[in-house]
Amino acid sequence: MGAGRDPLQAEPLGGGWLRVPVPLPYSLRFVNAYLVPEPDGGWTVIDPGLNTEDARTTWRELQQQAGIARGDIRRVLLTHQHPDHYGLSGWMQQEHGCPVWMTRQAHRYAVRMWGTDSRFPRELEAWFRCHGMPDELLALLGPHLDSFRERVEPQPQPSYLEPGEIVELGGRSWRLIDAPGHAPGAVCLYEPGRRELIAGDQVLARITPNISLLPGDGVDPDPLRSYLASLAELAELPTERVYPGHREPFADAGKRAREIAEHHARRLEHLLGLLAERGEASAFELCELEFGVHLRRNIHNLRFALSETLAHLAYLERDGRAEARFRADGAIRYRGVTRENGIG
Numbered sequence: 001m002g003a004g005r006d007p008l009q010a011e012p013l014g015g016g017w018l019r020v021p022v023p024l025p026y027s028l029r030f031v032n033a034y035l036v037p038e039p040d041g042g043w044t045v046i047d048p049g050l051n052t053e054d055a056r057t058t059w060r061e062l063q064q065q066a067g068i069a070r071g072d073i074r075r076v077l078l079t080h081q082h083p084d085h086y087g088l089s090g091w092m093q094q095e096h097g098c099p100v101w102m103t104r105q106a107h108r109y110a111v112r113m114w115g116t117d118s119r120f121p122r123e124l125e126a127w128f129r130c131h132g133m134p135d136e137l138l139a140l141l142g143p144h145l146d147s148f149r150e151r152v153e154p155q156p157q158p159s160y161l162e163p164g165e166i167v168e169l170g171g172r173s174w175r176l177i178d179a180p181g182h183a184p185g186a187v188c189l190y191e192p193g194r195r196e197l198i199a200g201d202q203v204l205a206r207i208t209p210n211i212s213l214l215p216g217d218g219v220d221p222d223p224l225r226s227y228l229a230s231l232a233e234l235a236e237l238p239t240e241r242v243y244p245g246h247r248e249p250f251a252d253a254g255k256r257a258r259e260i261a262e263h264h265a266r267r268l269e270h271l272l273g274l275l276a277e278r279g280e281a282s283a284f285e286l287c288e289l290e291f292g293v294h295l296r297r298n299i300h301n302l303r304f305a306l307s308e309t310l311a312h313l314a315y316l317e318r319d320g321r322a323e324a325r326f327r328a329d330g331a332i333r334y335r336g337v338t339r340e341n342g343i344g
Helices: 053-066 089-096 104-114 120-130 135-146 224-236 253-278 283-291 291-295 301-316
Strands: 011-014 017-023 030-038 042-046 073-077 100-102 158-159 166-169 171-177 189-190 196-199 241-246 322-326 333-338
Touching: 011 333, 017 053, 030 241, 042 171, 073 089, 089 100, 100 104, 104 158, 135 301, 135 322, 166 189, 171 224, 224 253, 253 283, 253 301, 253 322, 253 333, 283 291, 283 301, 283 333, 291 301, 301 322
Parallel strands: 042 073, 073 100, 100 158, 196 241
Antiparallel strands: 011 017, 017 030, 030 042, 166 171, 171 189, 189 196, 322 333
């Protein structure tokens, strides 16, 4: 967005498309929603945002300005189920009586995290305790996670789509591409005619999406490896326009995918260096060395940083370059694997 421009103003993208920066109450201040005109005179919304009063006001004002009446939004399409993308989908479904489309896996994970019987906050607290997070920070984690529930309510009654399917969007045919690593069940959409990619959070300009290793049955045990494989696939797609979930659209998904892969390669090497220096460390200790102790002041960002540190450690462990050591008190610590220490 240019200097002096209203950050909440919808940006025309051509063909009647609008990029809608929906406000977020976090350090990343906006999420990109996309409003796509359909041949029948209605609209599709992609990733409507987090359910907050500011976000609802943004949508109400935009609909009034654009002459969008109740029922004119024909469907909501979700690239993934993180609250900043998913949270308003149920509200929009109720407002317009429209279907909400997402993958079955993404919905299953949304229910696991934000459903009425969710045990996820307690599971994550126990998981982070094993990995060295101090008690005073663990005490902040449960209330922080519980606070998201009101920001995803009402939750939608979704219809399902799956990778490989073709979706008609804006009068064109888009292929759904599996996009693992950042969020379970995430998808990108690719249109080969104009070489356009709706990327969700899979590739972003100037920042990198969070890659988290989380507890629980059925989760990806090596999300960074899955993510890097996805980047390699995206790098092969010819793209002239990428519509990301945050920051500005850009031209070349392949170039950005390669840059992000290089970033993770550097982080893996840095973690190995930290393990070599320290001999043995908890994931939390490594997280603070990697990202800084200032994150203790922001439990939201600290949660992401520790989960990403764990994803990198899982990658190194599977490669045989690091080892998790389980102590009798339940703590988990890591050390590098070298010929000198006699492992591997």
